[in-house]
Amino acid sequence: MGSNQMIAIWGSPGSGKTVVSMKLARILASKQKTVALVLCDLLCPMLPVLFPTIDPKERSLGILLTKADMNQEAILSNLILPNDGEFIGVLGYKKGENSTSYPDYTVEKAADLFLLLRHKVDYVIVDCTSQLSGDDLSTVALRDADQVLRCGTADLKGLSFFDAQLPVLSMNKAFRTERHLKALSGFKSYSPKKEVAEAYGNIDFFLSFAEEIERQCLEGRLLDPLKTSEGKSFVKELKRFALEVFDE
Template sequence: MPNKGKQLLTVWGSPGSGKTVSAIKLAKELADQKKNVLLLLCDDICPTLPTIFKSKTPIDVSIGEVLTAPNITQEVILRNCVSFDKNPYISLLGYKAGENPFSYAEYKKDRAVDLLVLLRHIADYVVIDCSSMLTESIISTVALEVADGVLRIGSCDLKSVSYFRSVLPLLSEPKFNVDKHIKVLSNVRPLQDGEEYKNAFGGVSYTLPYVQAIDEQNSSLTLFDSIPGKAAKAYDMVLKVIVKEVFGDE
């Protein structure tokens, strides 16, 4: 059984850093251990659900319905989850195609807290893919505040460095525990100067290498499949170590 004190992992990072892919692969790693995992996708500017897998039928459910429901209950949450045929241990909750920040009425912080509390009762583990636009996403900022672990993902480019210099001051309150974030450098190619960027980010705990097969999965909407080829070995090993650090031994 999972440690009920450590269930919620928040993945946050700069735009284009690979945070959504990382969240998906971490959710799959947990699901491969036959744990029930709920992947929460927070982006309402570019809804993620229609971009990460092929659905046999149009998706007509949304996290927006949950956050603006008269009462957030487990029934409401489950009704708006998307089941995943390829892996019965994964469920998805996010915004559907065509939605935007004005598709639903505004909600307050307490609604987001209620949702995350209930998710702990619904799934063994919850992996949250935050929006990069924290000032526009209440659910993302709340997730950063209440998570049992936070992955802060950056990439080897100056835009990523600039993003964190601008956004990290917004998380200066002690409740965000930024000093405890697990810093990850993502999509590092063999010829890139990863050490320079590690220094720019104030040190990095893990490096996720660039794997061409993941780009191919992204294009073919097969990110929930295992990564083929020898290059996947190093990537998968990092995922396993991160899962162990965040959630402890099974």
């Protein structure tokens, strides 16, 4: 595909969407590509979870989406730069914010945000919420993304989630659900990997559970490199995804 692309990471609750988004951002940044990571979750704002030592001050995705004059300067002023500004910028909601913190924004404003980001960086990665109802940012990302990676857990809950959500999404051809790439993620050695993969059908990528990644999540260090064999296996599969989708 090349640069100036947007990918939406979407899937069932607990399927590791944020982990995949963060690790993919790191892979692309390691190739000296600029990446904007958009964290859509307002139910549980992810900035204080992923970057507990960073004070965003007055920077927030909510401020940006409700600005009357959103432009690239406004985007830059609301970006979090976790690695001293080197290749990765993050937009998200900050600690304490919730659905009443800001006025509603329009679908057009969400689309404008992604368009402006595409002009500013090589890659836009959108960490979508699982529940699309009421989340126009995730919905627009799924509609407008060049590629969607659909993450599913290796259990009956994941299967039930997609049985409930996909028929609704598939009703609108703009979402091109038939083109989604599918990943089975976070599965462990005892997970019914084969059976669930068959139920999902045509799994493209297998992103297994790694204790090292879980530890990084708990410590707010997901942009750190992975050193264990499990962690490296996860990264290897995600690099295969980056190569197939972005030619990176």
